[in-house]
Structure formats: C-alpha cells, structure tokens
Amino acid sequence: xxxxxxxxxxxxxxxxxxxxxxxxxxxxxxxxxxxxxxxxxxxxxxxxxxxxxxxxxxxxxxxxxxxxxxxxxxxxxxxxxxxxxxxxxxxxxxxxxxxxxxxxxxxxxxxxxxxxxxxxxxxxxxxxxxxxxxxxxxxxxxxxxxxxxxxxxxxxxxxxxxxxxxxxxxxxxxxxxxxxxxxxxxxxxxxxxxxxxxxxxxxxxxxxxxxxxxxxxxxxxxxxxxxxxxxxxxxxxxxxxxxxxxxxxxxxxxxxxxxxx
Amino acid sequence: xxxxxxxxxxxxxxxxxxxxxxxxxxxxxxxxxxxxxxxxxxxxxxxxxxxxxxxxxxxxxxxxxxxxxxxxxxxxxxxxxxxxxxxxxxxxxxxxxxxxxxxxxxxxxxxxxxxxxxxxxxxxxxxxxxxxxxxxxxxxxxxxxxxxxxxxxxxxxxxxxxxxxxxxxxxxxxxxxxxxxxxxxxxxxxxxxxxxxxxxxxxxxxxxxxxxxxxxxxxxxxxxxxxxxxxxxxxxxxxxxxxxxxxxxxxxxxxxxxxxxxxxxxxxxxxxxxxxxx
Ligand SMILES: Nc1ncnc2c1ncn2[C@@H]1O[C@H](COP(=O)(O)OP(=O)(O)OP(=O)(O)O)[C@@H](O)[C@H]1O
Ligand SMILES: [Mg+2]
Numbered sequence: 201x202x203x204x205x206x207x208x209x210x211x212x213x214x215x216x217x218x219x220x221x222x223x224x225x226x227x228x229x230x231x232x233x234x235x236x237x238x239x240x241x242x243x244x245x246x247x248x249x250x251x252x253x254x255x256x257x258x259x260x261x262x263x264x265x266x267x268x269x270x271x272x273x274x275x276x277x278x279x280x281x282x283x284x285x286x287x288x289x290x291x292x293x294x295x296x297x298x299x300x301x302x303x304x305x306x307x308x309x310x311x312x313x314x315x316x317x318x319x320x321x322x323x324x325x326x327x328x329x330x331x332x333x334x335x336x337x338x339x340x341x342x343x344x345x346x347x348x349x350x351x352x353x354x355x356x357x358x359x360x361x362x363x364x365x366x367x368x369x370x371x372x373x374x375x376x377x378x379x380x381x382x383x384x385x386x387x388x389x390x391x392x393x394x395x396x397x398x399x400x401x402x403x404x405x406x407x408x409x410x411x412x413x414x415x416x417x418x419x420x421x422x423x424x425x426x427x428x429x430x431x432x433x434x435x436x437x438x439x440x441x442x443x444x445x446x447x448x449x450x451x452x453x454x455x456x457x458x459x460x461x
Numbered sequence: 462x463x464x465x466x467x468x469x470x471x472x473x474x475x476x477x478x479x480x481x482x483x484x485x486x487x488x489x490x491x492x493x494x495x496x497x498x499x500x501x502x503x504x505x506x507x508x509x510x511x512x513x514x515x516x517x518x519x520x521x522x523x524x525x526x527x528x529x530x531x532x533x534x535x536x537x538x539x540x541x542x543x544x545x546x547x548x549x550x551x552x553x554x555x556x557x558x559x560x561x562x563x564x565x566x567x568x569x570x571x572x573x574x575x576x577x578x579x580x581x582x583x584x585x586x587x588x589x590x591x592x593x594x595x596x597x598x599x600x601x602x603x604x605x606x607x608x609x610x611x612x613x614x615x616x617x618x619x620x621x622x623x624x625x626x627x628x629x630x631x632x633x634x635x636x637x638x639x640x641x642x643x644x645x646x647x648x649x650x651x652x653x654x655x656x657x658x659x660x661x662x663x664x665x666x667x668x669x670x671x672x673x674x675x676x677x678x679x680x681x682x683x684x685x686x687x688x689x690x691x692x693x694x695x696x697x698x699x700x701x702x703x704x705x706x707x708x709x710x711x712x713x714x715x716x717x718x719x720x721x722x723x724x725x726x727x728x729x730x731x732x733x734x735x736x737x738x739x
Contacts (some may be wrong), residue, residue: 258640258644259643259644260640260644277643278640278643278644279644279646280644280645280646282644283644283645284640284641284644286637286640286641289635289637290637290638290641291641292638292641292655292656292659292660293736293737294659294660294662294734294736295655303642303645303647303655304645304646306647306651307645307646307647307648335735335736336736337736351645352645355645355646
C-alpha cells in the first residue's frame with residue numbers, strides 16, 4: 201500500500217436538504233482531512249449529520265457547497281475505490297455469501313476459477329469459508345456483517361466507509377467484530393471513516409475521533425488517540441479514560457427543565 | 462479464530478436438490494392442511510346433501526350431490542369433460558403467456574425509465590378499471606369469434622395485473638441495494654439484471670401468481686365471445702337446457718382445477734423467491 205493511496209480531503213462541505221423555507225442544514229461547513237491508512241471515527245447524537253457526511257464521501261449525496269477530494273480527484277459519484285459497509289440489509293438476499301462477494305469481484309474481469317478462488321479467500325479472511333453457500337437469511341447478524349466486510353474489501357478499496365456497521369449487534373458479537381475489523385484492516389490498510397453512537401467503540405478502534413453536535417451538524421471537538429492497539433474497553437488507559445469522560449460530557453444532552461409552577 | 466461471537470450453529474445450506482427433504486421435514490404440516498381441507502369440504506358436502514334431501518328446492522334448481530355426480534359421469538362419458546378442460550386450459554395458458562410476458566416486459570421498462578413511465582402509465586392507469594368482460598364486444602369486432610378474441614380478453618386482464626405489480630416492484634427497490642451495487646463498481650446493465658430485477662422479483666412473482674388466477678377467471682368471460690367448446694361454452698349450453706346439475710359439475714371442475722393450479726404456482730413462486738420467506 202503506497203502512502204499516497206486513500207488521502208481524503210473534505211473542504212468546506214456543507215449539506216442542506218429541501219428547498220426554500222423548509223431547508224434543513226444537515227451539515228454545516230466542515231473541513232476534515234483523513235490521512236492515508238488512518239482510522240477516523242465520527243461520534244455524535246442522532247441527527248447530527250454523521251451519515252450525511254459519510255454519504256457525501258461515498259458519492260451518494262452531492263454537497264451543497266464545498267467539495268470532497270480523494271487522491272486529487274473530486275468525488276462525483278459512487279466509486280469502487282471507496283468501499284461502503286452499511287448498517288444492515290446491505291447484502292443482496294438473493295445471492296449466497298459467495299455470490300455477494302463475487303458481485304464485488306466481477307469488475308476485475310477474472311476467470312471463472314480465479315473468481316471463485318478469490319471470493320472464497322475473502323470469506324475465509326472473515327472466518328466464513330465454511331458458510332460460502334449460505335444465503336444471508338441463514339446467517340446471524342454478526343455473520344452477515346462479516347460477509348458485508350468481506351464483500352467490500354474484496355474490491356480492494358482505498359477508502360472504507362462504515363456507518364454504524366455493528367449498531368445492530370449484541371455486545372459480545374460487537375467485541376469480536378472489533379478484533380476482526382482491526383485484523384483485516386491491518387491486512388488491507390484502507391483509510392477508514394467509521395460512524396458510531398458508541399464512544400467506547402470509537403476509542404477502541406480509531407486514531408482520530410471527531411465529536412459532532414446537532415443543529416446544525418458540525419464537528420465540535422477532535423481527539424487524537426495514540427494508545428497502541430489492541431486496546432481494551434475493560435482496562436482503558438488513563439489517557440483514554442479522560443478522553444472518554446470529556447466526550448461523554450460533550451454529548452450529554454441539556455437537562456430537561458421542569459415546567460414552571 | 463479471532464471471531465467467536467456467533468454461537469448460533471450453522472444452518473444447513475440450501476441447495477437446489479433440497480426440495481424433497483424440505484417437503485418431508487415439514488411433512489406433518491401438509492398432512493394437517495390436507496385434513497383441514499377435507500374436513501371443510503366434508504361439512505359443505507354434508508350441508509349440501511341435507512338441504513337437497515329436505516326437498517325445499519326442486520332438484521332442477523338445486524341439484525343433489527348424487528345428480529351432480531351423475532352429470533359429471535355423463536359429461537365424461539360423452540367425451541366432453543376432459544376435452545373441454547383441455548381446450549379452456551390451452552386458451553388460458555396462451556392468453557396468460559402473452560399477457561404475462563408483455564406485462565413483465567412493459568413493467569421493467571416503465572419501472573426504471575422515465576420516458577416509458579411518462580408514455581405508458583397514464584394510459585394503463587385508465588385501462589385498469591375496465592373489466593375483461595366489458596372488452597368482449599370489442600374483441601369480437603377486432604378478432605372475430607375465433608381463438609384470437611379469447612386470447613385477447615385473457616391476455617388483456619393478465620397484462621394489466623402483471624404490469625402493475627412489476628412496475629410497483631421496480632419502483633420500490635430499496636435504495637441501499639442500489640448504493641451497494643454502485644459502490645461495488647457494477648455497470649448499469651449488471652445493476653439492472655443482478656440487483657434491480659431480483660429486488661423486484663417478489664412483486665413480479667406475486668403479480669404473475671395473480672395473473673394465473675385472473676387468466677382462469679377471465680376464461681369464462683373470454684368464452685362468451687362465441688365459442689363452440691370449452692368450459693365456458695359448456696356452461697352456457699347447460700343454461701339453455703336448464704341443466705343445473707351439469708352447471709354444478711362444471712363449476713366444481715373449475716374450482717378444483719383452479720385451486721390445484723394456484724397451489725402449484727404458489728409452490729414454484731416460493732422456490733423462485735426463496736429469500737423472501739413468503
Ligand atoms: N434525504 C434527506 N432529506 C431531508 N433531510 C434529511 C435527509 N437525510 C438526512 N436528513 C436530515 O439531516 C440531518 C442529519 O441526518 P443524518 O442521517 O446525517 O444524521 P445521523 O447523525 O446519521 O443520525 P443517526 O445517528 O440517527 O444515524 C437530520 O436532521 C435529518 O433529518
Ligand atoms: Mg446515521
């Protein structure tokens with residue numbers, strides 16, 4: 201992986217929905233740089249524009265103002281160089297696990313045998329080599345997200361976008377998914393942008409954590425986490441404990457006042 | 462293995478050959494369903510027999526199960542029961558194939574292409590409330606009293622239903638599938654064939670299943686366009702001779718065959734869109 205792959209520059213990006221009086225500013229003007237091979241987490245309350253920003257980097261939503269530049273090229277639409285893992289329901293239920301991964305590999309113009317071999321290898325990487333011929337409906341939630349990760353990484357994207365990919369999983373499964381994600385990221389080394397509600401998850405995984413606030417959505421604080429991985433939520437480093445307390449403070453909603461008598 | 466979060470045992474893979482084991486595994490359910498059907502039919506039959514035995518209605522108005530059975534035997538012996546069925550099924554099948562093929566084709570176009578949507582939808586929406594039977598006079602003028610007019614009436618009914626369902630299915634393809642497809646670098650052609658059509662398949666299949674039922678229902682209307690054979694014609698003929706027993710025999714035949722076809726089509730549909738869990 202060369203250092204130049206996966207440099208993401210978010211330059212004055214502002215995103216509004218609707219027109220006229222009904223306009224919502226989903227994301228106020230935001231600047232952000234994701235250096236190649238780094239892991240960035242976005243945390244913030246519901247509705248603060250995390251998904252909106254991610255969708256803009258993925259090329260699904262055009263910014264109202266500003267631009268997003270990946271390795272010198274402005275984002276103009278979805279691109280296989282920018283992989284996306286969706287929160288849930290992103291897998292095609294009519295294809296098997298293998299079929300889903302093969303879908304991602306089709307654009308590479310491989311021979312039939314090579315295609316199967318590569319797809320199986322990708323599934324084996326996430327520990328699902330034995331489930332290649334299962335349909336998504338026959339897999340648990342955690343297994344489905346592992347297939348989704350395998351499918352996205354199969355195309356060797358240089359940027360990996362993940363929008364609450366483990367939000368629907370139980371704490372145990374989530375924990376093993378973190379290990380798995382860090383392991384495959386170590387192999388593929390894409391630049392990751394990871395959206396989560398969970399401050400601990402952000403601190404376990406990311407190099408940089410951006411904290412966002414709503415109304416209008418913007419980044420209010422950024423933290424650099426230089427504690428070496430693997431990190432443990434149970435025995436958080438003193439530095440992490442402080443950061444966590446600060447972020448939780450930032451995210452604490454204002455108290456609901458009692459009605460005046 | 463680093464990942465150990467999934468305690469769920471691996472389910473058995475579903476393969477193409479697994480249809481028979483699946484049938485046997487749930488063998489008790491079909492047996493139960495069959496039992497319920499027989500019970501229901503038995504009760505209806507008993508009430509029917511009791512009412513006709515009470516003599517409230519003359520046999521010529523409300524025939525007894527026995528005389529309907531005799532009428533059915535008589536039709537069979539006259540070599541009418543099965544040939545009529547064959548002729549009618551042939552018409553229904555041809556009309557269905559024309560209507561369903563066209564319905565899926567036009568639905569795929571109007572569902573994803575703005576030009577076709579603008580061109581076809583207002584017109585087709587106007588056609589939808591017009592029942593097949595209202596088209597019979599037009600069909601006779603256009604196609605005469607031969608087979609053509611029968612195919613036309615059936616195909617018309619099937620087409621509108623299949624088109625409508627296909628169109629709607631294509632409209633409501635979840636956005637996340639399109640996003641996944643595009644960010645995985647699929648061409649528009651592959652997106653259409655491998656994502657949009659399968660995503661719409663449950664609706665398309667539901668439309669086709671409805672279309673099969675409608676082909677059957679519009680059959681009798683189609684045979685009003687001056688037929689000299691077929692179940693619809695035989696019903697008309699029975700009316701002229703006030704043979705209520707024959708009418709009942711033919712109606713029961715229609716009901717049984719229709720139910721059987723729907724059962725088969727339903728089973729095939731479930732196999733095709735197996736991921737839907739319908
Ligand atoms: N397509 C859209 N049309 C109109 N408004 C939208 C649209 N998408 C998002 N919004 C609005 O933009 C704001 C930010 O939404 P976004 O989905 O980015 O929030 P989020 O931070 O991802 O929230 P969550 O944590 O609940 O997923 C919200 O107020 C939302 O209502
Ligand atoms: Mg979101």
